[in-house]
Amino acid sequence: MTLAFAIALALLAAGTPGHADEATPSSSADRPVYLVSHGWHVGLVLRREDVAAVGLSRTLALGSFRYLEVGWGDGDFYPAPRGTLGLALRAAFRSRSSVLQVVGFDDEVAEMFPQAKILKVDLSPDGFAALTRYVEASYAVDAQGRPIVVAPASYGVGAFYLARGRYRLLDNSNTWAARALKVGGCPIDAEAVVTAGGVLHAVAPFARVVRPGVLLRAADPPAVRCEAPG
Template structure:
């Protein structure tokens, strides 16, 4: 019995040490960011109005629906959605675990088994796309200082995530009228999270961001939050 208790205590200590190492590494790397010398586009340089949107756990990339670089309606047609708002101006794009995405529409639906299942991996990923109005960017939005070439690299990152480079919707999968899910490359696990997908896109685009972004704060730490009007 004592031997079993010692083994259990050792296992718990090892798990706690691994968790501390995981979180500590993520925090430490915020202070050694990639693209540390990156500057916002110079005045007069054509820029793109874009953001990172965070709910405190998960991050999405947010882009104008249409620009000189891409018209997202051509890649993600409104016909794939129940009813896109007529005043929608932006599209939010995020990557995540298939089972978690499809079965956790609200935090009330979260279960320990589903959370651990996502962390342990084994499930394929999906891309989640939502058309947004400007009013929906009042909270949790962070400005992205993007030039047109940087924006083009982010658009390429999204296209490369789609299975076969094509937007294949998941039939009947929606949280509301303005969102849809698509087949995506890769699989979710402890070291490849929704936020590492966002962080990788930003690093490739030349935006200052942590070298590893398992958490939302790793993504947003170096960005400028949008202050909602009073």
């Protein structure tokens, strides 16, 4: 794989958002997590009520929206209005910081992101709590323990927050999303995931397809389930 091809594939996995969501009934004990592909980057959509039930506050700061989308990426490339090759190269090899983007919305997921490929994964309550703690731990905080806003969100109502972790070409926002699912009890090799497509295909055996792409087909019910983390 050439360097240029690797960069093009990952495009630093912090792309710009589109718009989407939908809710499919499952067990009342399940906590749904939606994976929304924005091309080169996968965001995680959580129900605000589920996040609130965990009792953690940083991700709830936006207000009383029905859903929250979270994503992690390079501190320069991810918030940029237009990604450039220079920003992409710096993010891949000399990243200076990382950020979390959190956006709140009320529309159904598929309506919010009408062009996106979307998968839905059901987590146990304990698995969802573990995933939420993983997201909360990704925030960098000030001396008072408060999240640090660095820029308005790239769409909708939200913001970019200074984050923990070092962004790299092969340890990027898609790897971050895959780790969140692994922490939540899903059978995924997070360290092998680099691209948005890699996330979707790794997740497909234990996900429901809300909106399929060319290579995504619905598996209902999923072949395997995410279990409560051990």
